[in-house]
Amino acid sequence: MADGGNAIYLCVDANGRKELTDNGRKGCKQLDLPGLIAAPPARRSEAPRPRAPVSTPGDFPKVDSAQQKARDDDRRAILAEELEAEEKKAAELRKEYKDGLPDRLGNERNYAKYLERVASLRDNIARTDKNIDALKRELANIK
Template sequence: MASLALLGCGAAQAQIYKCVSPNGGIEYTDVNRGSHCKSMDLPGAVIPAPPRRQAAPARGNVPAPVSTPGDFPRVDSAEQRARDADRRGILEDELKSETQKLAELRKEFNNGEPERRGDERNYAKYLDRVAGMRDSISRSEKNIEALKREIANIR
């Protein structure tokens, strides 16, 4: 990587030296550091600059949407309605199961005071389980919100 950067310097008319140390290490530099450094002849080692990016279009100049090609496969409206109905059914099933899961989690959570288990003699274990339950409830609530948004977005 460093050698590529130094090769770019060579295009700017700087002399590049390859220095091999007595232990075999190789270093490329623009400074001659003694007899273990040899000048490199790099004709045509020009690395072009990347092309300039075009400025973002002005606010008033919104590019026209790209139309689909004529041979692009299309789905007729009856098929699309059937697909949407299938999707809605799947999402509603997921919503129903997620709602049941949330109800069970809240019941077990018992307003922040779930029953202690026999293996939780250490209070820290109990607190860890309660924190995990809070996280599960939060995650389930977010899943329900996302499912409701998806169902609302179906045509």
């Protein structure tokens, strides 16, 4: 059996739910776990130690500033194209959505189908707006 400091107890409440705990109370059964080595309790009084700075190995490949600038320019151009496409998509979706009252299509005789399409349009607009915000953040983060 594990000693009192490292003992594990199985407790069952009135509803039959089982719980494993390290403090025995009435109605709990101490489990026999041979070779149990419990981890010491976490120290809460110590502040986390700062990590040592990571140094780059001397043979690590480096990119010169002109090449990095070219990469950043390419990335900026790609993100700008994606942003333009998303903004165009958002404008088309908003035009179709018409402030929540889009025109009913011929196959939407069932009102539930219409409402489903309206909800889908609203979700697509929200998703597109999030994409636009993310692209703007990415563009702002480029050096």
